[in-house]
Amino acid sequence: xxxxxxxxxxxxxxxxxxxxxxxxxxxxxxxxxxxxxxxxxxxxxxxxxxxxxxxxxxxxxxxxxxxxxxxxxxxxxxxxxxxxxxxxxxxxxxxxxxxxxxxxxxxxxxxxxxxxxxxxxxxxxxxxxxxxxxxxxxxxxxxxxxxxxxxxxxxxxxxxxxxxxxxxxxxxxxxxxxxxxxxxxxxxxxxxxxxxxxxxxxxxxxxxxxxxxxxxxxxxxxxxxxxxxxxxxxxxxxxxxxxxxxxxxxxxxxxxxxxxxxxxxxxxxxxxxxxxxxxxxxxxxxxxxxxxxxxxxxxxxxxxxxxxxxxxxxxxxxxxxxxxxxxxxxxxxxxxxxxxxxxxxxxxxxxxxxxxxxxxxxxxxxxxxxxxxxxxxxxxxxxxxxxxxxxxxxxxxxxxxxxxxxxxxxxxxxxxxxxxxxxxxxxxxxxxxxxxxxxxxxxxxxxxxxxxxxxxxxxxxxxxxxxxxxxxxxxxxxxxxxxxxxxxxxxxxxxxxxxxxxxxxxxxxxxxxxxxxxxxxxxxxxxxxxxxxxxxxxxxxxxxxxxxxxxxxxxxxxxxxxxxxxxxxxxxxxxxxxxxxxxxxxxxxxxxxxxxxxxxxxxxxxxxxxxxxxxxxxxxxxxxxxxxxxxxxxxxxxxxxxxxxxxxxxxxxxxxxxxxxxxxxxxxxxxxxxxxxxxxxxxxxxxxxxxxxxxxxxx
Ligand SMILES: [Zn+2]
Numbered sequence: 194x195x196x197x198x199x200x201x202x203x204x205x206x207x208x209x210x211x212x213x214x215x216x217x218x219x220x221x222x223x224x225x226x227x228x229x230x231x232x233x234x235x236x237x238x239x240x241x242x243x244x245x246x247x248x249x250x251x252x253x254x255x256x257x258x259x260x261x262x263x264x265x266x267x268x269x270x271x272x273x274x275x276x277x278x279x280x281x282x283x284x285x286x287x288x289x290x291x292x293x294x295x296x297x298x299x300x301x302x303x304x305x306x307x308x309x310x311x312x313x314x315x316x317x318x319x320x321x322x323x324x325x326x327x328x329x330x331x332x333x334x335x336x337x338x339x340x341x342x343x344x345x346x347x348x349x350x351x352x353x354x355x356x357x358x359x360x361x362x363x364x365x366x367x368x369x370x371x372x373x374x375x376x377x378x379x380x381x382x383x384x385x386x387x388x389x390x391x392x393x394x395x396x397x398x399x400x401x402x403x404x405x406x407x408x409x410x411x412x413x414x415x416x417x418x419x420x421x422x423x424x425x426x427x428x429x430x431x432x433x434x435x436x437x438x439x440x441x442x443x444x445x446x447x448x449x450x451x452x453x454x455x456x457x458x459x460x461x462x463x464x465x466x467x468x469x470x471x472x473x474x475x476x477x478x479x480x481x482x483x484x485x486x487x488x489x490x491x492x493x494x495x496x497x498x499x500x501x502x503x504x505x506x507x508x509x510x511x512x513x514x515x516x517x518x519x520x521x522x523x524x525x526x527x528x529x530x531x532x533x534x535x536x537x538x539x540x541x542x543x544x545x546x547x548x549x550x551x552x553x554x555x556x557x558x559x560x561x562x563x564x565x566x567x568x569x570x571x572x573x574x575x576x577x578x579x580x581x582x583x584x585x586x587x588x589x590x591x592x593x594x595x596x597x598x599x600x601x602x603x604x605x606x607x608x609x610x611x612x613x614x615x616x617x618x619x620x621x622x623x624x625x626x627x628x629x630x631x632x633x634x635x636x637x638x639x640x641x642x643x644x645x646x647x648x649x650x651x652x653x654x655x656x657x658x659x660x661x662x663x664x665x666x667x668x669x670x671x672x673x674x675x676x677x678x679x680x681x682x683x684x685x686x687x688x689x690x691x692x693x694x695x696x697x698x699x700x701x702x703x704x705x706x707x708x709x710x711x712x713x714x715x716x717x718x719x720x721x722x723x724x725x726x727x728x729x730x731x732x733x734x735x736x737x738x739x740x741x742x743x744x745x746x747x748x749x750x751x752x753x754x755x756x757x758x759x760x761x762x763x764x765x766x767x768x769x770x771x772x773x774x775x776x777x778x779x780x781x782x783x784x785x786x787x788x789x790x791x792x793x794x795x796x797x798x799x800x801x802x803x804x805x806x807x808x809x810x811x812x813x814x815x816x817x818x819x820x821x822x823x824x825x826x827x828x829x830x831x832x833x834x835x836x837x838x839x840x841x842x843x844x845x846x847x848x849x850x851x852x853x854x855x856x857x858x859x860x861x862x863x864x865x866x867x868x869x870x871x872x873x874x875x876x877x878x879x880x881x882x883x884x885x886x887x888x889x890x891x892x
Contacts (some may be wrong), residue, residue, distance in 0.1 A: 317351025
C-alpha cells in the first residue's frame with residue numbers, strides 16, 4: 194500500500210509529455226503535441242498531448258487521461274503499479290506504507306499462490322522440453338497438432354510427468370507450503386489446487402500428472418490456473434480435461450484463454466476473434482491471427498465480454514458449423530449486443546473447427562475465407578435459420594423474424610440499428626415499418642432483461658451441476674481414502690480421487706452482472722449534472738431566488754453542495770450506474786466544505802478508468818447535451834438549471850405515464866387517483882416551467 198501523500202506527490206510531479214513521450218513519438222502542434230495513437234491502429238496522428246492540462250486524448254478512439262491513466266492503459270498495470278513506475282522515473286521514493294497484519298496476510302497469500310503457480314508453470318515447461326517422457330509424449334503431441342516450438346514457448350505450454358507424487362515432492366523440497374498446493378476448500382482459502390490429498394502424512398497427488406498443460410494467464414501474464422489434457426489413457430474413468438479449481442486467483446467466468454498474448458494485437462487491430470477451444474487459439478495465433486482468445490470452457494460471460502471491451506468493441510465469433518456450435522453462437526450474440534459490441538460471425542465448413550481449418554490452409558487462404566464469410570448477426574441469423582422451406586411457412590418465418598428483431602432491439606445506437614433494420618427487411622422480405630414496430634414491442638417487453646436473466650440462470654445451473662459433481666466425487670474419494678490407497682497409480686480412477694474441477698468460491702460476486710439499465714429520458718440530464726460536477730464541483734456560485742415575500746434573495750453555494758442538497762431533498766436517484774457512482778464519489782471527496790476541492794483533477798485522475806475516461810470526455814467536450822457553447826460558464830444560471838431540467842423531465846415522464854394509463858385503462862386502474870396525481874404533477878410542472886423560463890441562458 195502506498196500512502197495518499199506519496200500518491201499526490203507523484204501525481205503532481207508526473208508530466209504527461211514525458212510519460213507519453215516514452216512510448217509515442219510526438220510532434221509539436223501549437224500548444225499541444227500530436228502522435229499516432231497507441232490504442233488503436235492510427236493512420237493519421239489523432240493522439241493529442243496537452244502539457245498545459247497534463248492530459249492526453251485520442252480524438253479518434255477516445256482513449257486518454259492523465260499520466261497515471263495513460264500508463265495503466267498502455268502497460269496494462271494497476272493504479273499502484275503506475276504510481277510506482279512514475280515514482281521510479283521522477284526519483285520519488287514510493288515506499289509501501291506499513292500494511293496491517295490482515296493486509297499483509299492477504300498480500301502474502303496471494304503472492305505465495307502466484308509463486309507456486311509460477312513454479313508449476315516452469316516445472317511443467319522444463320519437463321516438456323527437458324525430459325524423455327515430456328519430449329516423447331507431450332512435445333510429440335503438440336508437434337503433431339502442428340504447433341511450432343515458438344508458439345509452445347509463447348503460451349508456456351508444458352507437461353506434467355506421469356507420476357502422482359513427483360510434482361508435490363519437488364515443490365515441497367523447494368519450500369512451497371503444502372496448503373498453497375492443495376485445494377482451496379473452505380478452510381484453505383489460499384490453495385491453488387495444483388494437488389489434492391487431505392491426509393497430512395501422505396504426499397499430495399498432482400492433479401495434472403500425465404497430462405499436457407495449458408496455463409491460463411491473467412492480463413498481466415501471471416499464470417493463475419492450468420488446464421490439463423490427458424493423452425495416454427483414453428479410458429473414460431479419466432476425465433479428458435482437468436482444470437484448476439476456482440481460487441482467490443482464478444474465477445472461471447472472468448478469464449479468457451490467450452488474452453495476455455492477444456491483448457496488444459486486439460487493441461492494435463481493433464478486433465478480437467473469439468474461438469471455443471484453447472488449441473484453436475494456438476493455431477489461429479500461429480497462423481498470424483494473434484488477436485484471438487477462447488472463453489475457456491464456458492459459454493461467453495458478461496465479465497469476459499467486458500475484458501475484451503477494454504481493447505476493442507469489434508468481435509468476430511468463430512464456431513464450428515455443427516448444430517451445437519450454431520446454437521451457442523446464437524445465444525452469445527445477444528449478450529455481446531447488450532454490452533454494445535459490434536458482432537460478426539464466421540462459421541467453418543462442416544467438420545472443421547478453427548484449429549483444423551488453419552492447419553489445412555495457408556494464411557492467405559484463411560484470410561480470404563474470413564473476408565468472404567464474415568457475416569453480421571442479421572445476415573448470420575437469417576442464413577442459418579432460413580434454411581429449407583421455412584420461407585413458405587408463415588409461423589416459422591414469424592418466429593425467425595421475432596428472433597432477429599429481438600437482437601436488433603438490444604442495440605442502443607440508432608444509426609447502427611437502422612442499418613440492421615434495413616438489412617433485416619431485405620433478407621426477410623418484410624416492410625421496414627413492420628420491423629420497427631416489432632422492435633418497439635421487444636423494447637417494451639424488455640427483452641434485454643430476459644437476456645440478462647438467461648445468463649444468470651445458466652450460471653446458476655452450471656454452479657449447481659458443479660456442486661453436485663463435487664459432492665458425488667467427494668463421496669467416492671472418501672471411500673477410496675479409507676481403503677488405503679495402493680501405491681500403484683493405474684488402479685485409481687482419477688475421476689474418483691480428484692475433486693471437482695470447479696467449486697463455487699465464497700465470494701463470487703464478480704460473477705454477478707451489474708444491475709441492468711434501460712435508457713430513460715432522464716439519462717441525458719443526469720449526464721449534464723455529472724458534467725457540471727466534474728467541471729465546477731468545488732466552485733461556488735450565487736443562487737438567486739424569490740422568497741415568500743417575492744423578495745430576491747441570494748445564497749452562496751458550493752456547486753456540489755447545492756446539487757446534493759436538491760437531489761436529496763427530492764429523493765432523486767440516478768438511473769445510469771456510472772453517473773450514480775460518480776455522484777457518490779463527488780459527495781465523499783468534497784465532504785469537508787473548507788477544503789479546496791479540485792473536481793477536474795479528482796475525476797480525471799481517478800484510479801477507476803471508467804470514471805476518469807468519462808470525466809475526461811466531459812471535461813473536454815465543446816458542447817454539452819444542450820448545445821450550450823463551452824465558454825458560457827455562468828454558474829449562477831447553469832447550476833440551478835441543470836438540476837431543474839432533471840426534475841422537470843422526471844415530472845414530465847410521470848405525466849406521460851399517467852396519461853397513458855388513462856388512455857388504456859385496465860380493469861383495476863384507479864382512474865380518480867390517477868387524475869388527482871396528474872393535477873399535482875401539472876402544478877409542479879408549472880413551477881418548474883416558470884423557473885426554467887427565468888433561467889434561460891442568454892448567449
Ligand atoms: Zn486512439
